[in-house]
Amino acid sequence: MAGNLGDNVRKYRRVVGLSQEEPAHRAGLGLSTVAKLEQGGTVRIETLHMIARALDVETSDLMVSAGREPIVESDFHSLQVMELRKVLTPPKGFSAPVPADDEVPNLAALRHVIVDFERSYFADDYEEISHRLPDLMRDVNTAVRHYESGPERTHALEARITAMRMAGNYLTQTREYDLAYHALSQSIDDAQEISSDLDIASGVMWLCWMMLRQGRLKETLTLAAETADHIEPNKISTASIDHLSVWGWRSPPTRDAHGTQANSWPPPPCRPTTRLHRSPRSAAT
Known part of the structure; x- marks a missing residue:
């Protein structure tokens, strides 16, 4: 553990460009204390805490067996992913804190924000997405917390369905598979x-795509087939375009004459269906 402490202290000190003297001065310690620690020596936990504060990190960061890579300001993607991680994996305990909602959520405005956000996503404007996604996630969570029943809650859930689906898509593209899940x-x-079979199936569609990126082909095929069976239209001639779009993507092809599964399935997911705007184009990609 002592060697790991020294390595971690040295790593974090160098990330912020400090000499050994500077964290020692900030912590009110002698230079020999920091030097001894970096050379494999030991210190008391309260001394380690003082050094951690001087380096602007958590004490636990210095104590882990293999210190995580420090996040520097230039690593924008890591910083944004950390914000998404805070939204998607909040702390839970006996009395987990719930953020105060200062204003009544404006569902109409939120719907417009999501539509605009979708345009950025399907234009592959990932820089814009990474800037705005954490705040959007907080806003939809606030709306769902605020509206506990009635049509407003349904609308809030619809907004979060779309926002979470887009977040999962983005995080899959950036290979943050745990957060995408x-x-x-x-x-x-x-x-x-809200008993929306099409929204369930659309979420499954993107979950299958994430699982494929992880190499989980057998599980993906099973999930896709089960979902396709569940949402198969009673009559294709009367089914909506959105229904046919989602069902068609979810349906695995039949095997060829040699009994071989087609290698081209599943294709990259098409634009997901959404209640916020429905048009024939959603089924054309």
């Missing part, structure tokens, strides 16, 4: 609360 699972849970 949290977002897509929340989207599916919300869709189940």
Whole structure:
């Protein structure tokens, strides 16, 4: 542990560009204390805490067996992912803090924000997405917390379904698969609360895509087939375009004459259906 402490202290000190003297001075310690620690020596926990504060990190960061890579200001993606992680994986305990809602959520304005956000996503404007996504996630969570029943709650859940689905898509693209799973699972849970089969299936569509990126082909095929069976239209001639779009993507192809599964399935997901704007284009990609 002592060697790890020294390595972690040295690493964090160098990240912020400090000499050994500077954290020692900030912590009110002698230079020999920091030098001894970096060379593999030991210090009391309160001394370690003082050094951690001088380096602007948590004491636990200095104590882990393999210190996590420090996040520097230039690492914008890591900083934004950390904000998303805070939203998607909040602390839970006997009395987990709930953020205060200062204003009544404006659902109409929130819907416009999500539509605008979708344009950025499907234009592959990931820089804009990474800037705005954490705040959007907080806003939809606030709306769901605020409206406990009635049509307003349904609208709030619809907004969160779309926002979480887009977050899951973005996080899959950036290979943050654990967070993508949290977002897509929340989207599916919300869709189940309002009994929206198409929104459930759309969430499953993107979950399958994430699982494929992880190499989980067998599980993906099973989930896709089960979902396609569940949402198969009674009559194709009367089914909506959105229904056909989601069902068609979820349906695995039949095997060829040699019994071989087509290699081209599943295709990259098409634009997900959403209650915020429905048009024939959603089924054309």
